[in-house]
Amino acid sequence: xNKIGFKLILAVGxxxxxxxxxxxxxxxxxxxxxxxxxxxxxxNQLSExxxxxxxxxxxxxxxxRIHELVRNMAAQPSINRIRVLNKSGEVVYSSREEDIGQMxxxxxxxxxxxxxxxxxxxxxxxxxxxxxxxxxxxSTRFLGIINPIYNxxxxxxxxxxxxxxxxxxxxxxxxxxxxxxxxxxxRQSEIEMLxxxxxxxxxxxxxxxxxxxxxxxxxxxxxxxxxxxxxxxxLSHTIPAKRSDELGLLARSFNHMTAKLSEARxxxxxxxxxxxxxxxxxxxxxxxxxxxxxxxxxxxxxxxRTQDRPEIQEDLKVIVRETLRSREIVKSxxxxxxxxxPKKTEADIHExxxxxxxxxxxxxxxxxxxxxxxxxxxxxRITVDSNQMQQVFINLLVNxxxxxxxxxxxxxxxxxxxxxSPYGMLNIRKAQCPxxxxxxxxxxxxxxxxxxxxxxxxNEEEGFLYLDPLYGSHHHRQTVAADGEPLQLSCPQCHxxxxxxxKKCPVCSAPVFRFDIPGKxxxxxxxxxxxxxxxxxxxxxxxxxxxxxIRVQDSGCGIPKEDLPRIFEPFFSSKGQxxxxxxxxxxxxxxxxxxxxxxxxxxxxxxxxxxxxxxxxE
Amino acid sequence: MSKIVDLLAVDDExxxxxxxxxxxxxxxxxxxxxxxxxxxxxxxHNRRYRLILCDIxxxxxxxxxxxxxxxxxxxxxxxxxxTGYSTLENAVRSLYDGAIDFxxxxxxxDELLASVSRAMKYIEIQAALRQxxxxxxxxxxxxxxxxxxxxxxxxLSLENDGxxxxxxxxxxxxxxxxxxxxxxxxxNDELVQGSSCASLVSKDGLEHQVLSPVSGRVIEVNPDLxxxxxxxxxxxxxxxxxxxxxxxxxxxxxxxLIPCSSDRI
Numbered sequence: 001x002n003k004i005g006f007k008l009i010l011a012v013g014x015x016x017x018x019x020x021x022x023x024x025x026x027x028x029x030x031x032x033x034x035x036x037x038x039x040x041x042x043x044n045q046l047s048e049x050x051x052x053x054x055x056x057x058x059x060x061x062x063x064x065r066i067h068e069l070v071r072n073m074a075a076q077p078s079i080n081r082i083r084v085l086n087k088s089g090e091v092v093y094s095s096r097e098e099d100i101g102q103m104x105x106x107x108x109x110x111x112x113x114x115x116x117x118x119x120x121x122x123x124x125x126x127x128x129x130x131x132x133x134x135x136x137x138x139s140t141r142f143l144g145i146i147n148p149i150y151n152x153x154x155x156x157x158x159x160x161x162x163x164x165x166x167x168x169x170x171x172x173x174x175x176x177x178x179x180x181x182x183x184x185x186x187r188q189s190e191i192e193m194l195x196x197x198x199x200x201x202x203x204x205x206x207x208x209x210x211x212x213x214x215x216x217x218x219x220x221x222x223x224x225x226x227x228x229x230x231x232x233x234x235l236s237h238t239i240p241a242k243r244s245d246e247l248g249l250l251a252r253s254f255n256h257m258t259a260k261l262s263e264a265r266x267x268x269x270x271x272x273x274x275x276x277x278x279x280x281x282x283x284x285x286x287x288x289x290x291x292x293x294x295x296x297x298x299x300x301x302x303x304x305r306t307q308d309r310p311e312i313q314e315d316l317k318v319i320v321r322e323t324l325r326s327r328e329i330v331k332s333x334x335x336x337x338x339x340x341x342p343k344k345t346e347a348d349i350h351e352x353x354x355x356x357x358x359x360x361x362x363x364x365x366x367x368x369x370x371x372x373x374x375x376x377x378x379x380x381r382i383t384v385d386s387n388q389m390q391q392v393f394i395n396l397l398v399n400x401x402x403x404x405x406x407x408x409x410x411x412x413x414x415x416x417x418x419x420x421s422p423y424g425m426l427n428i429r430k431a432q433c434p435x436x437x438x439x440x441x442x443x444x445x446x447x448x449x450x451x452x453x454x455x456x457x458x459n460e461e462e463g464f465l466y467l468d469p470l471y472g473s474h475h476h477r478q479t480v481a482a483d484g485e486p487l488q489l490s491c492p493q494c495h496x497x498x499x500x501x502x503k504k505c506p507v508c509s510a511p512v513f514r515f516d517i518p519g520k521x522x523x524x525x526x527x528x529x530x531x532x533x534x535x536x537x538x539x540x541x542x543x544x545x546x547x548x549x550i551r552v553q554d555s556g557c558g559i560p561k562e563d564l565p566r567i568f569e570p571f572f573s574s575k576g577q578x579x580x581x582x583x584x585x586x587x588x589x590x591x592x593x594x595x596x597x598x599x600x601x602x603x604x605x606x607x608x609x610x611x612x613x614x615x616x617x618e
Numbered sequence: 619m620s621k622i623v624d625l626l627a628v629d630d631e632x633x634x635x636x637x638x639x640x641x642x643x644x645x646x647x648x649x650x651x652x653x654x655x656x657x658x659x660x661x662x663h664n665r666r667y668r669l670i671l672c673d674i675x676x677x678x679x680x681x682x683x684x685x686x687x688x689x690x691x692x693x694x695x696x697x698x699x700x701t702g703y704s705t706l707e708n709a710v711r712s713l714y715d716g717a718i719d720f721x722x723x724x725x726x727x728d729e730l731l732a733s734v735s736r737a738m739k740y741i742e743i744q745a746a747l748r749q750x751x752x753x754x755x756x757x758x759x760x761x762x763x764x765x766x767x768x769x770x771x772x773x774l775s776l777e778n779d780g781x782x783x784x785x786x787x788x789x790x791x792x793x794x795x796x797x798x799x800x801x802x803x804x805x806n807d808e809l810v811q812g813s814s815c816a817s818l819v820s821k822d823g824l825e826h827q828v829l830s831p832v833s834g835r836v837i838e839v840n841p842d843l844x845x846x847x848x849x850x851x852x853x854x855x856x857x858x859x860x861x862x863x864x865x866x867x868x869x870x871x872x873x874x875l876i877p878c879s880s881d882r883i
């Protein structure tokens with residue numbers, strides 16, 4: 001029972017027990033005091049009634065009548081007995097016959113209040129005349145009240161001459177009432193109090209338990225199971241963080257932490273994979289390049305020596321060309337491991353497409369895949385790394401053929417020339433604060449592109465804004481929530497403000513921030529979250545740019561919707577053991593290196609379209 | 619002493635040795651082969667060779683150790699390095715360690731022959747230089763003292779504004795036959811140290827690569843040279859520069875360049 005909920009309930013229970021206990025104690029005490037007072041008053045009244053009821057008979061010394069009255073009175077159920085004692089302590093009248101004539105000791109407990117100080121007191125308050133006692137330890141309680149009978153003229157003037165004028169008190173009337181009824185009521189209210197206390201404790205504890213369960217136990221359990229999930233390696237586990245209290249905050253920061261952790265792990269994993277890929281590439285390069293040297297030297301040697309035989313020349317040229325391509329592939333394997341720059345030359349995209357198609361021709365015809373080409377003959381030559389681009393097309397064609405499967409289908413390859421606005425096409429690759437600190441964060445990527453990292457302050461909270469580097473795209477991320485509030489943005493390194501004091505957003509009039517793009521002017525942005533105003537004047541001035549668009553469309557099985565956002569991630573593969581998961585990420589890298597873009601549309605069962613756009617002029 | 623052999627090929631791959639032997643013999647060179655570096659050193663002990671073609675990645679002694687051993691034994695035979703692990707670091711290091719050229723594997727016949735023919739010419743020039751010392755005639759124009767060079771092929775000069783100028787040395791040009799064509803890269807291209815930055819087609823149809831002495835982005839291609847490639851042979855060190863570049867990692871890369879001032883000693 002070490003649960004936090006149990007401890008909270010225990011604490012609440014103890015508090016309730018103490019407070020209700022104290023309350024009940026005083027409540028019962030006050031009730032019993034009230035009831036006893038009531039009985040006391042009643043007894044006093046009764047004794048006064050008896051006193052005045054018997055007055056006349058006393059005066060006329062009608063003893064039988066007094067006896068009768070006392071007996072009748074005492075017959076009432078709550079009255080225990082009624083006695084009249086004379087001043088010497090002898091019981092003169094009593095509701096019980098056996099008492100009559102007995103002497104009562106003045107030192108007895110009932111008489112003590114008056115006779116304690118030797119000389120009898122003559123007037124006493126009602127409290128002092130009352131006594132509560134038990135006959136023996138187990139008996140019910142009794143309340144006795146002594147009512148002194150004072151001397152008055154009619155007494156000493158009476159014909160019997162029993163009393164003389166000098167006396168003050170002639171005797172006492174002692175009425176004893178049973179407290180059984182009262183005691184029973186007190187007991188009953190004690191029981192009621194006890195029941196109330198128990199019910200209150202149970203109900204309170206239950207209510208507290210319910211809320212503790214909802215507010216503490218569930219979120220804590222979620223956190224606990226999430227921690228266990230994460231510990232067992234499932235870093236994609238997130239806690240549903242819909243609450244706004246501290247535990248909700250904790251859940252959110254936990255999610256943030258696991259996201260960071262998984263990013264870091266992916267990076268570590270990737271760099272580890274890259275390192276082993278690098279070693280593998282080096283080994284492969286060395287091992288393959290030696291036999292390739294044999295092939296290349298002999299084939300080029302033959303090509304040189306058979307210039308008079310054109311029928312062999314064609315075939316030899318294919319061998320030499322493809323061996324040279326293998327050489328480039330091996331080299332790019334090394335380069336890939338070392339991330340080097342592409343070797344760009346002016347090339348005809350259609351020629352590259354032809355070569356790529358020729359390489360996979362066999363596989364395509366085996367799978368009964370028909371390639372439909374809709375090529376735009378007016379396409380200009382563009383500056384690309386032909387080998388890398390060929391690798392891209394081969395990869396896309398092989399993927400398309402794999403998606404089509406064994407039953408045959410169509411791949412449509414389309415090319416066209418487009419004129420596009422830089423908005424939505426161009427992305428920020430370099431960004432600087434006024435003090436020339438680099439703002440590009442290669443660690444944090446949005447849609448695969450390194451984001452622009454800015455320090456933000458909103459409502460005295462500090463954090464970072466990761467700006468989507470694609471001009472016109474707004475998948476920004478921020479580490480501190482600041483909804484609708486304008487942000488104060490500055491350089492993460494030198495904290496120099498990036499806010500433009502002289503400018504307001506033309507859309508929503510919020511303050512504008514800006515940073516330098518080396519060689520390409522300034523990038524301006526509205527600082528209010530949700531406002532999408534951006535301006536990159538230098539790029540806008542250049543106007544629309546020509547792009548070559550290449551679409552590869554297949555009639556295959558399509559890509560599941562949930563996989564679409566991830567297909568360009570490294571090591572994401574839908575082919576199971578067949579693929580390395582590097583294909584599309586390498587393609588993405590190549591296209592990005594060419595300042596182009598690649599997008600994918602897919603519908604389950606209907607096929608997939610990859611669209612590549614490459615700038616005609618960089 | 620028997621006749622001098624033109625080429626000693628050193629490689630642990632028999633197919634490469636065979637290919638080199640076959641192609642070079644057809645071109646009229648005499649060729650011998652060695653399966654590893656120590657066999658090659660034995661052969662060098664017994665015989666004279668004009669040129670050595672040596673692989674870098676070999677069991678026991680590798681290509682760099684072979685170069686060092688030759689230096690220790692004071693064998694002056696020029697070496698062309700080759701390797702299947704054709705990283706640019708290897709190329710640059712070979713050239714710094716005294717190799718006269720570097721051919722990445724796999725190579726075509728033309729690439730091999732271009733390099734060998736340049737090397738043969740280089741050997742002739744070195745011999746002529748020894749003779750000319752006594753007569754004080756000029757065999758080739760040496761590289762200006764404040765320049766740096768990669769091997770003997772390309773030069774680098776630091777400009778005051780932080781950019782660098784690159785070009786090809788007179789010695790390299792003299793190892794070629796008459797130049798028929800010069801192929802230069804374009805502005806904004808990224809060059810990498812040790813990779814080809816330009817190529818010269820000689821009259822015999824062979825294409826000769828000029829390796830870039832530095833990595834960086836081309837900001838200017840010499841407009842005079844584009845107009846008139848023949849300018850190259852007239853003034854290779856000043857008017858006939860190739861590119862102006864913004865170097866990307868000059869400080870590190872300069873460690874692998876040879877200061878031309880050391881040539882005068």
